Amino acid sequence: MRKIIHIDMDAFFAAVEQRENPDLQGKPVVIGGDPYARGVVATCSYEARKYGIHSAMPSKQAQIRCPHAIFIRPRMSLYKEVSQEVMEIFHSFTSLVEPLSLDEAYLDVSENKVGMQSATLVARQIKERIWEELKLTASAGVSYNKFIAKLASGYRKPDGLTVITPEQAQAFLDAEPIHHFWGVGKVTAQQLKGYGIETGADLRQWSKEKCMEVLGSRGELLYRFVRGEDERPVNPKRIRKSIGRETTLQVDLTEWDEIFPILETLVSSLEAYLLQKGEQAQVLVLKVKFHDFKQITRRLTLPEPISTVQEMMSYLQQMSKRAPLEGKSVRLVGVTLAGFVSRKRAYEQLRLF
Known part of the structure; x- marks a missing residue:
């Protein structure tokens, strides 16, 4: 029987900002756009969540709920750097690490580099290392499969550790x-x-x-x-034909200017995936689902492979012109990448041209 840990960093972007600036600790921090310029909340600290602030909420509304909230523009390069440090801690315990985004991953510790029989003790040590070395907290779920471990990690946030045995x-x-x-x-x-x-x-x-x-x-x-059955292995080397990120908005939006900051958060996670795999993508898909549950997608085969947030956002802004909202309320947005090529191969193709 496998021993699986799912680790999810707590309010990751906001927590990194609070660590970098001690004056922000214990205060409501909102990562997102300017409340005076139709910005949108990307994420926020737990202190801000007490006021009912959440992701995808218009920044202006967040400011009304919490006038003393501190708004900070996302610094994705910093978050990616810290994410890499977190992943290095994971890899010091096991080679079977499957990142899901910048701030969460599955780990199979059935056999591990520290020789521990107890997955619970491994999870506790990982959490302690993250705090001691990075001054950040994480929540962990421990169980015998991926599905239950992920459910468990969200059970006692923040800084939680929940173990679900086969009997439980x-x-x-x-x-x-x-x-x-x-x-x-x-x-x-x-x-x-x-x-x-x-x-x-x-x-x-x-x-x-x-x-x-x-x-x-x-x-x-x-x-x-629902019967506790999930045979999916933790697979750090799985070959994907495509990878996507999407989010259901907690508040419906009606303008692309409000949606772009949400897309930027999604593609930042995709950029991290491409960087880790040493790949670029040549197909970009934009997905929009409206309040009436009708859905549109826009697909673009790119002239050259891309891998950065800036490149993806540039094309997504172009694609949005082919997807006019016409005042409709958007409840979900997503981005998918496909047509992967290695960075080395893409470079060789450019040299040929």
Whole structure:
């Protein structure tokens, strides 16, 4: 049986800013755009969250909720540098590290570099190292598979450590609200609520056929998840044909100027992935879902491979002109990259030209 840890840094961008500037510690810090220039919140400190501030909220609204909040423009180069330091700590414990973004990763510590039998002790040591070396906190979930470990890491944030043993798993999953499960967003949660499904225990009463009938391709996966079954390995070298990031906005937006800061946060995570893999992408896809659940996508095959936030944002701004919002409310945005080539190969192609 595997021993899996999911580690999620606590309010990562804001915590890094508070570490860099001690005057910000204990204060409501908002990472995002200018409240006087139609900016949008990318993330915020836990002190700011107490005022109801959250990601994708207009910065002006955040300022109204907390007039003494401190607004800071994102410094992605700094966050990426600190993220690399976090990943180095992970790799000092195991080679099986699968980053999901700048601030979270799966680790398989079934066999590890420190010779510990207890995954709980490994997780505790990792958290201690992150605090001692980087002065940041992280929350960890420990279990026998990826799905439960990720659920557990969010259970006692911030600075939490939650262990779910095989014996505890079913009771834990039964009690979880259905919207906490992978693949269950607001729309699906409302759909399931119409069937009287509000918790994992409720969904567990359905047969596999019923799950697939109502939920389509996700149904079989959710059928297994609510039973604590997940055989996906932690795979640091998995080959992807595409990689994407998307987010459901907690407040619907109607202007591209409000949406661009959210896209910048998403593509920053994609840039980190490309940097780690030594790759560039030649296909860029923009996804927009409206309040009425209609969806549009815009796909662009690029003349040259790209890898940086600046390059991606430049093309996304061009693509937005082919996706007029016309006053419609946007509830979800996403960006996907495909057509990967190695940086070395891309450089050789440019030399040929």
